[in-house]
Amino acid sequence: MTPRTPSSVALFAGGCMTLASLGFTAGAQAEGFVEDANFSLNLRNFYINRNFVDSDYPQSKGEEWTQSFILNFQSGYTPGPVGFGVDALGLLAVKLDGGGGTYGTGLLPVHGAPGDRHPPDDFARLAVAAKAKFSETEVRVGEWMVVLPILRSDDGRSLPQTFQGGMITSKEIKGLSLYGGQMRQNSPRDDGSMDDMFYGGASSDRFNLLRPVRPAGRWQHLLRRSAEGQRRQRLDARQRHQWRHPRQRLVQLRVRQRQRAFLAAAP
Template identity: 55%
Template sequence: MTARNIIPLALLGSTALALVMPTATHAAGFVEDAKVTLGLRNYYFNRNYLNGTDPLIRGERQGQAEGWTQSFILDARSGYTQGTVGFGLDVLGLYSVKLDGNRGAANTQLMPIHDDGQAADDFGRTAVAAKAKISKTELKVGEWFAVLPILRADDGRSLPQTFQGAQLTSGEIDGLTLYGGQFWKNSQRHDASREDMTFNGVDGDDFNFGGGEYRFNGNSTMVGVWHARLEDVYKQSFVQLTHSQPVGDWVLGANLGYFNGKDEGAAKAGDLDNKVYQGALSAKRGNNTFQVTYQRLSGDTKFLRIDGASGGSLVNDGFLSAFDSPEERSWQVRHD
């Protein structure tokens, strides 16, 4: 059983804004368009293992995984300085304190675990990203909470995962947004260090990606095409089609997607072969959404994603499972 409570609070004081306030006289947009929020996340996690499925931790059966933390997530995003090229800065301050949980916390992924099997008393990190914008094109370099169809940071525990790299986003053509970039390191959700990205525990080189999304029909329809490579480990392509259609008081929606992944370069993780076919149909009225989904994997390999990253691009990804094992098929009937 899992539970969490997230309480976002807007910080409007000048003290918080001072984190990202420059001294240049042309920085009006930098300050005026700044947004600062503080999230307080109190998180209790309890997992009971049944029928001997509990793991061995330092030679002992764990029995259950349990932990309780209080986290603070400061998200400060500046606007852009005035001028042909605007400059800005984003700062993400992350800190989590253990309220309860020691040896039984080894598999909660709420906190880092020391060599003696004990959970850390606290941990955190600061992610800083510089950004520059000209017209409708933005360059971002540093570390942040990246959310892309082919690389989604995980935010399912005390603190979110972050990635370190560079990304170029361009919207110069109406309806078309282009993406490209490279990530070098990541900090997983229960780790304060910055490590190389891995797949199945195998270190890869840089993670390169490019993609485009085209929206038309009054933004009701979107076609997306993406390609990514974890150098010397895997390559992956993704094609997506989404559409929403008002019908009276209802809004009908569709989300169709196809992933195709293979080993790449030196193939450090061995021969890889994965395909995902998926679709979701939804009907929304007011605050109620009804949804039917189907997801099918084929090939000899599980869904290809960076270790620790979210499987949120899969239509059947859930809090407990992404249903992304080799040859796995899953369907879902859901009401929100």
């Protein structure tokens, strides 16, 4: 584990000033850097209450409440054959409620020795990634939220998970996206440190990825339309079958009524 030494509030404030300075510097040097930039602030209020009914579990419940601030800055690219840019995430989570006996919901990190474990009052981190683009190929190095079919940041708690590494994205061929790179570490969703990646009890200091992603073409669209048509045909046939039984019963009932009337009228 690699801790981040600055305090959470100072780190978050420094991140805000960094984002602002990036915007002013970029505006003075390259118009494209700012014109295509995006900036957003997401406020997330998260409360979790878990009831542990197992008598062998060391605590009876887990209960925590946090308020998170997520600053997301994504710049455009500088003019020229090769454009340069930067993306930055300023993340801060503040504890509103949760004590030493109710930790473990995944909203806050846990500090202290066994028997005296408790969540901190807040935690934060700053994730910065540099990027360069030539034609339809982008190179990115640093720390950011990864959203890929085979690797995706977990955004289900106070702050989103971020990965640190490098990646190349190429869209030179129309209808085909190529991803390749290596991730070395990650910052979990409930901590401000930088750790090795782990899953299912195993951990690693690198994750290699090489993945082509081809969007649905016309043939896939036709297959979906064909499957949808077959589904509707089966549904229509089922409905016709359901309606056929009442009609048959009505015909049988009328035949029986006529038979009874004929027998009653017979001498």
